[in-house]
Amino acid sequence: xxxxxxxxxxxxxxxxxxxxxxxxxxxxxxxxxxxxxxxxxxxxxxxxxxxxxxxxxxxxxxxxxxxxxxxxxxxxxxxxxxxxxxxxxxxxxxxxxxxxxxxxxxxxxxxxxxxxxxxxxxxxxxxxxxxxxxxxxxxxxxxxxxxxxxxxxxxxxxxxxxxxxxxxxxxxxxxxxxxxxxxxxxxxxxxxxxxxxxxxxxxxxxxxxxxxxxxxxxxxxxxxxxxxxxxxxxxxxxxxxxxxxxxxxxxxxxxxxxxxxxxxxxxxxxxxxxxxxxxxxxxxxxxxxxxxxxxxxxxxxxxxxxxxxxxxxxxxxxxxxxxxxxxxxxxxxxxxxxxxxxxxxxxxxxxxxxxxxxxxxxxxxxxxxxxxxxxxxxxxxxxxxxxxxxxxxxxxxxxxxxxxxxxxxxxxxxxxxxxxxxxxxxxxxxxxxxxxxxxxxxxxxxxxxxxxxxxxxxxxxxxxxxxxxxxxxxxxxxxxxxxxxxxxxxxxxxxxxxxxxxxxxxxxxxxxxxxxxxxxxxxxxxxxxxxxxxxxxxxxxxxxxxxxxxxxxxxxxxxxxxxxxxxxxxxxxxxxxxxxxxxxxxxxxxxxxxxxxxxxxxxxxxxxxxxxxxxxxxxxxxxxxxxxxxxxxxxxxxxxxxxxxxxxxxxxxxxxxxxxxxxxxxxxxxxxxxxxxxxxxxxxxxxxxxxxxxxxxxxxxxxxxxxxxxxxxxxxxxxxxxxxxxxxxxxxxxxxxxxxxxxxxxxxxxxxxxxxxxxxxxxxxxxxxxxxxxxxxxxxxxxxxxxxxxxxxxxxxxxxxxxxxxxxxxxxxxxxxxxxxxxxxxxxxxxxxxxxxxxxxxxxxxxxxxxxxxxx
Numbered sequence: 001x002x003x004x005x006x007x008x009x010x011x012x013x014x015x016x017x018x019x020x021x022x023x024x025x026x027x028x029x030x031x032x033x034x035x036x037x038x039x040x041x042x043x044x045x046x047x048x049x050x051x052x053x054x055x056x057x058x059x060x061x062x063x064x065x066x067x068x069x070x071x072x073x074x075x076x077x078x079x080x081x082x083x084x085x086x087x088x089x090x091x092x093x094x095x096x097x098x099x100x101x102x103x104x105x106x107x108x109x110x111x112x113x114x115x116x117x118x119x120x121x122x123x124x125x126x127x128x129x130x131x132x133x134x135x136x137x138x139x140x141x142x143x144x145x146x147x148x149x150x151x152x153x154x155x156x157x158x159x160x161x162x163x164x165x166x167x168x169x170x171x172x173x174x175x176x177x178x179x180x181x182x183x184x185x186x187x188x189x190x191x192x193x194x195x196x197x198x199x200x201x202x203x204x205x206x207x208x209x210x211x212x213x214x215x216x217x218x219x220x221x222x223x224x225x226x227x228x229x230x231x232x233x234x235x236x237x238x239x240x241x242x243x244x245x246x247x248x249x250x251x252x253x254x255x256x257x258x259x260x261x262x263x264x265x266x267x268x269x270x271x272x273x274x275x276x277x278x279x280x281x282x283x284x285x286x287x288x289x290x291x292x293x294x295x296x297x298x299x300x301x302x303x304x305x306x307x308x309x310x311x312x313x314x315x316x317x318x319x320x321x322x323x324x325x326x327x328x329x330x331x332x333x334x335x336x337x338x339x340x341x342x343x344x345x346x347x348x349x350x351x352x353x354x355x356x357x358x359x360x361x362x363x364x365x366x367x368x369x370x371x372x373x374x375x376x377x378x379x380x381x382x383x384x385x386x387x388x389x390x391x392x393x394x395x396x397x398x399x400x401x402x403x404x405x406x407x408x409x410x411x412x413x414x415x416x417x418x419x420x421x422x423x424x425x426x427x428x429x430x431x432x433x434x435x436x437x438x439x440x441x442x443x444x445x446x447x448x449x450x451x452x453x454x455x456x457x458x459x460x461x462x463x464x465x466x467x468x469x470x471x472x473x474x475x476x477x478x479x480x481x482x483x484x485x486x487x488x489x490x491x492x493x494x495x496x497x498x499x500x501x502x503x504x505x506x507x508x509x510x511x512x513x514x515x516x517x518x519x520x521x522x523x524x525x526x527x528x529x530x531x532x533x534x535x536x537x538x539x540x541x542x543x544x545x546x547x548x549x550x551x552x553x554x555x556x557x558x559x560x561x562x563x564x565x566x567x568x569x570x571x572x573x574x575x576x577x578x579x580x581x582x583x584x585x586x587x588x589x590x591x592x593x594x595x596x597x598x599x600x601x602x603x604x605x606x607x608x609x610x611x612x613x614x615x616x617x618x619x620x621x622x623x624x625x626x627x628x629x630x631x632x633x634x635x636x637x638x639x640x641x642x643x644x645x646x647x648x649x650x651x652x653x654x655x656x657x658x659x660x661x662x663x664x665x666x667x668x669x670x671x672x673x674x675x676x677x678x679x680x681x682x683x684x685x686x687x688x689x690x691x692x693x694x695x696x697x698x699x700x701x702x703x704x705x706x707x708x709x710x711x712x713x714x715x716x717x718x719x720x721x722x723x724x725x726x727x728x729x730x731x732x733x734x735x736x737x738x739x740x741x742x743x744x745x746x747x748x749x750x751x752x753x754x755x756x757x758x759x760x761x762x763x764x765x766x767x768x769x770x771x772x773x774x775x776x777x778x779x780x781x782x783x784x785x786x787x788x789x790x791x792x793x794x795x796x797x798x799x800x801x802x803x804x805x806x807x808x809x810x811x812x813x814x815x816x817x818x819x820x821x822x823x824x825x826x827x828x829x830x831x832x833x834x835x836x837x838x839x840x841x842x843x844x845x846x847x848x849x850x851x852x853x854x855x856x
Contacts, residue, residue: 004566006582008161013591020239020595024602027232047108047523051530053234054521055537057607060237061517062542065601066151068244068550072580073573075554076276079479080811083547087807088508090543094799095512097535098792103681104514104522105531106767106786106846111611112519113619116688118766119680121759124688126624133619136516137641141612142648145605151574152601156209158568158578159594165208167193167201179205232606236599237541243596244549246589247581248814251556254584259816261556266477268559272451272462275563276573279470282401283341283443285330290340291317293393296378313378316371320361323372324394327359342401345442348427349435352398356391363388403437404468414464421457423450423465440469473573480555481815483808499731506738510674513681517611528846536835539799544806552814553580560584605646613641673698674738676745682771684764687755693748697741705733768846787843795838802831 009017049057074082109115113136116129156162163176164183168191177186183202193201255261268274292299294317295310302310321340324330329352331343347355353362360366364376372390379389404424406415415438418424423445424438445453450469454462467474485503514522514535525531557564557576560583564571567579581593617638622629629637676694680686704710711727726732754760761780764773770788777785809824 006158006567006579007590008582009159009591009594010587012588013594016588016591017595017598020598023235024232024599027235030231048526049521049524049530049534050526051533052537053231054525054530055534055541056237057233057603058518058521058534058538059541059546060233060240060600060603061607062604063237063240063546063600064148064151064604065155065597066148067546068553068577068597068600069151069154069574071547071550072554072557072577073276075475075480075551076274076558076573076576077473077475079475080482080551081479081485083551084485084503087543087804088503089511090508090539090803091800092508092511093514093535093539093542094796094803095509096514096518097532097539097799098795099788100513100681101522101531101535102528102786103767103769104519105525105528107523108766109519109523110618111614112515113615116691117623119755119763120688120691121755122688124692128688128692129619130624133615137612137615137620137645138648141608141615141645145608145612145645148601148604148608152597153209154575155578155594155597155601157205158571158575159582160209162205162208164205165203167195167203169193174201174203233603236603239592240596240600240603241545241549243593247585247593248549248552250584250589251553251560251580254560255556257816258814261552262481262815265480265555265558268562269463269475269477269480270461272466273562274463274467274474274558275470275472275565276467276474277470277472278565278569279447279472282440282469282471285340285342285397285401287321287338287340290321290324290394290397293397294320294375294379294390296375298378309374312371313374316374319371320375320394323359323361324356327355327361329355329359329398342398342443345440345444347402348425348439349395349399352395353391356394361390361394363391399437401443403439406434406436406438414459414461417457417459418454418465421453421459423453423457475558480558483811498735499729502731502734507734509678512674513677517607520611520614529844532839536799539803540806543803544810548810548814550577551811553577556580609642609645612645613638616641616645673741673745675742681767681769682773684760684773684776685749685754687749687752689752690745690749694741694745697744698737701737701740702733705736711736784845786846791838791841795835795842798831798834798838802828802835805831 071083074080104112107115107118109118111133113129113132116132117125119125120128161179163178165174165176166183166187167174168187175187177183195201252258252261255264291314295313299310299313302313321330325332325340325343328343330340333339333341356362360370360372366372376390379393415424419426419438422441425441427435427437427439429435447466447470450466451462454465459465461477463474464476466472485500518538521534522531525534554576557580561567561576561579564573564576564579568575571579578597581590585593617634621637621641622634626633673691673694676686676691680691705727715727757776757779760776763769764776764780764785765782768782768785770786773785805824806828809821809828812818812821812824
């Protein structure tokens with residue numbers, strides 16, 4: 001149970017929050033009249049936006065409620081280096097700035113999906129457009145809104161005392177059950193109203209928070225279109241940045257300044273005081289967890305189609321548990337028959353395997369009629385016929401309790417001291433080689449006893465051992481303020497070098513085109529120059545200005561709230577940011593900060609429901625269902641689609657628990673298709689079949705790598721069995737996907753016919769793209785395409801190096817390193833001056849009257 005409570009919101013806080021909602025709705029209603037003329041007004045604001053509005057709107061959308069929570073949480077778990085995961089996007093976004101922003105604006109589209117039929121022709125192009133529109137609006141868009149909403153729910157559960165509402169029989173109004181009060185202690189279950197299709201009439205605090213936030217954001221987005229979305233984005237971004245900067249300076253004051261903040265954070269971590277989760281007791285194991293493992297992954301399927309086999313297998317699994325108890329590996333607890341404990345300490349893996357064999361749980365059943373034979377059969381089938389499947393399953397359970405990965409200490413160090421003190425032990429394989437883990441000889445030690453043993457051994461860095469012991473993740477002291485990317489070439493060897501190459505040379509290309517809501521904002525700009533300036537401003541605000549207030553609060557939280565679980569048993573690192581604002585901001589400013597986080601959330605949701613609806617209306621309804629409808633009917637369908645997408649995302653958020661997991665999956669999912677998407681602007685030979693092949697192969701390889709053992713078996717067949725560990729590395733999976741998918745789509749490109757020359761000529765006349773278009777330019781009789789060359793590459797290089805310098809400059813200022821701050825800042829300023837000089841040398845002929853007679 002929580003042992004500390006946080007101060008709540010006061011009257012002035014609620015007044016400020018109320019003013020925020022009123023202003024947001026007022027802006028949306030004011031612009032609603034501009035969204036009624038046409039789809040172009042509703043979805044791209046009539047193409048009249050200036051660079052600073054469009055750029056601010058992009059960064060406001062990216063500044064969602066999830067980013068402060070996740071990035072400040074990284075400061076507690078993996079350190080500053082984890083931010084390179086998204087800082088690497090600088091290279092891709094600068095590519096979009098100098099090589100694609102002008103092309104998007106020239107295309108004059110409503111959605112980036114519409115580009116498929118502008119660039120390609122025929123049924124393949126139509127099918128590709130339909131797929132993109134469906135996937136991005138219903139699946140991708142919903143997932144993004146879902147995890148952003150989940151972050152907002154985490155904020156609300158800390159900041160607001162939202163009650164649970166219960167509808168009771170015979171009453172029109174629901175009963176309110178206060179936060180923290182057991183529901184059934186206040187409400188008789190028999191009196192709760194049953195709602196058809198829903199169940200018990202209980203509306204949780206989480207559901208209430210989702211409903212309130214979605215109603216406001218989706219409401220003004222539906223009535224005002226992109227005009228209202230972008231206007232509120234500017235207001236919300238200014239409010240959000242103001243709130244986060246104020247919190248940062250309050251934290252500096254509490255911490256005693258930037259330098260002292262870092263020193264105190266390091267001391268807190270070294271002391272072992274930092275907790276990011278409630279300790280998991282390694283010696284405890286649920287009986288049902290063992291039974292579930294032994295019954296195999298197809299048990300749920302059997303439960304419905306073959307009840308007899310299911311029951312027999314369940315009985316065999318329970319008997320296997322009893323044999324483990326008899327063998328002395330497990331023992332039953334007195335109070336809870338469903339909770340078992342590991343019974344012995346000091347055994348290595350081979351001793352455990354021997355006891356399992358003596359208990360009849362070895363590599364083969366005692367006899368064919370032994371009930372355990374059922375488990376052998378089911379597990380072996382699931383593991384490619386491996387006769388050791390049962391043993392492996394049980395020893396894996398043992399390892400989860402008794403071992404700590406070597407990788408944990410390879411990264412953070414300190415294992416040798418723990419081995420010398422007897423707190424860890426090394427196990428060796430049959431060939432004498434070290435196994436991939438350290439073993440805990442004695443599970444019975446408490447945290448207090450661990451502290452004492454490490455004090456006696458003179459171990460100063462306690463955090464790594466304590467965190468590993470309780471299955472927690474705590475940042476290493478050296479990484480709290482370490483700016484280097486997470487690639488340890490000396491210790492990591494091949495995989496570290498590989499990861500560095502992928503990160504610096506390959507990963508960022510996939511995002512270089514810019515799509516989705518970013519492309520939508522570029523469509524809305526007044527002209528090409530405004531689209532490029534919008535991207536430059538976005539990059540500065542996104543990568544330099546946004547993150548440091550969140551990072552600072554995360555670092556300070558290590559010593560100001562070392563144990564987040566004392567405020568809520570289920571709280572974790574991602575709750576730290578909200579706990580800090582509730583604990584350290586005074587009345588009034590607290591309300592401002594809560595409103596700022598609401599603003600960050602609503603700017604993201606309003607954008608996603610708007611451009612998600614644009615796919616449904618422009619690329620599905622108007623294109624395939626009702627192409628001859630009126631503008632008024634299209635706008636009405638847009639508003640309906642906006643509301644439906646909001647409801648769908650709300651349902652997803654209600655059933656979700658994790659924020660950050662989706663970030664990584666999204667990044668890897670379509671990694672193999674990146675080059676095809678980039679080259680479709682610069683090479684006439686790319687066809688719809690090229691892009692279809694790229695997407696299909698990338699998705700297939702992703703599934704094979706992550707959800708099957710296909711590549712593991714392939715490695716063994718070709719004699720690379722000793723390198724199977726590489727398949728666990730993101731960089732290796734990314735490279736395999738990229739190489740295989742690129743090979744497939746390039747092959748498909750040359751095996752299938754190109755797009756018709758007439759269609760390519762129409763595309764060329766509209767966009768006038770640079771690159772490999774000479775054949776089409778000659779056929780069009782208009783070879784004066786957009787000129788792109790060394791100037792753009794020089795701008796890209798200056799932009800990338802300048803942004804990183806500004807990031808480091810501001811970061812060193814936040815950590816008290818003012819000399820380095822000045823050095824990096826000077827280069828950042830120099831790079832900025834160079835970029836604006838290069839802008840004057842770029843091709844702006846379309847702004848000087850040329851090309852105005854081109855088709856729209």
